[in-house]
Amino acid sequence: MKQLDLPLLIVTVILVLFGLLMIYDASSVLAFNLFGDSYRFIKDQTVWVILGLFSLFVFSHIDYHRLFNLALPLLIIALILLVAVFMPGLGIGAKGAHRWINLHFVSIQPAEFVKLVLALYLSAWFSTKEKGRLLAFSLLIGAVLLLVMFEPDMGTAGIILFEAIIIYFLSGGSVKHFLIGVPILGIIGFILIKIAPYRAARLTSFLNVDQSLEGASYHIKQALIALGSGGVFGLGLGNSLQKFAYLPENVTDSIFPIIAEEYGFVGASLLVIAFIVLIWRGFYIASHARDTFGKLFAAGIISFIGIQAVLNLGSMTALLPLTGVPLPFISYGGSALLVDMAAIGILLNISKNKV
Secondary structure (H helix, E strand, O other), X not given: OOOOOHHHHHHHHHHHHHHHXXXXXXXXXXXXXXXXXXXXXXXXXXXXXXXXXXXXXHHHHOOHHHHHHHXXXXXXXXXXXXXXXXXXXXXXXXXXXXXXXXXXXXXXXXXXXXXXXXXXXXXXXXXXXXXXXXXXXXXXXXXXXXXXXXXXXXXXXXXXXXXXXXXXXXXXXXXXXXXXHHHHHHHHHHHHHHHOHHHHHHHHHHXXXXXXXXXXXXXXXXXXXXXXXXXXXXXXXXXXXXXXXXXXOOOOOOHHHHHHHHHHHHHHHHHHHXXXXXXXXXXXXXHHEOOHHHHHHHHHHHHHHHHHHHHHHHHHOOOOOOOOOXXXXXXXXXXXXXXXXXXXXXXXXXXXXXX
């Protein structure tokens, strides 16, 4: 057994610890206003970080081949959990969305679990050559996306879709299938945007950022104000003005503008470089894995982490339409952090078995 990938481990730990710092910094005002306790968010996240580091340690020591036979049972559990978010007394609704399950002692977000489980299942399935699997693949992904869209969570649905497509084509999928699928996906995406007013409003605000501060453009305007206020070197740690209830979701999806405001272009660029290193190491591990299962599994894992980071950073800088996805390892949230840390643990274990 070779040594695990130290650059991947180091950059992951740095991101997690930096995330803890920024969650405390960005959340203190909000936490005091909501709970009367400025440390509420950081205390909760610290518990999740400890659990996440434990999951990383455990999965880095479990041979990833042992997960092969668990692929189908875990997929079934994941689908059941996606349905459970709509069950009265079990699912939790907030701001018109049903994305969480109440376990009484903790709330979990099944869609986060699905991203890792789907990477496992597709990698196990596509490890062997098989003809005519496009229809079965499309039906499975369609069912998963339908459940996620019903929550609704278009951002996570997009991550799952791109993750699945990447694994499919890395396993030897035909480019012809891609050319057929793109127009179909485009039409479906257009319909989903048209039937949901808030999605149409987000797209409109993306195409016309200079419109009024009211309505859908308010969020992205406040994010851009934070980015611009930071300048080159930032206002300094703790000196953000946007965290004082101006920028919505400043502890979760919109934490990056707070980082840019306090650390400036230089600090924001260093964070982006850290994610680039993370993604590079992930695909390096995938390309050097000993078997097809390891290659596809590693590629699937780093794909959903990388795509989520790109979507978050792109939407917070007005390069992409606004989406409600957290920044991996940085944003507040237990389910996402636990899954991402477990995924990094699996990547580290795959790295021990490089060619």
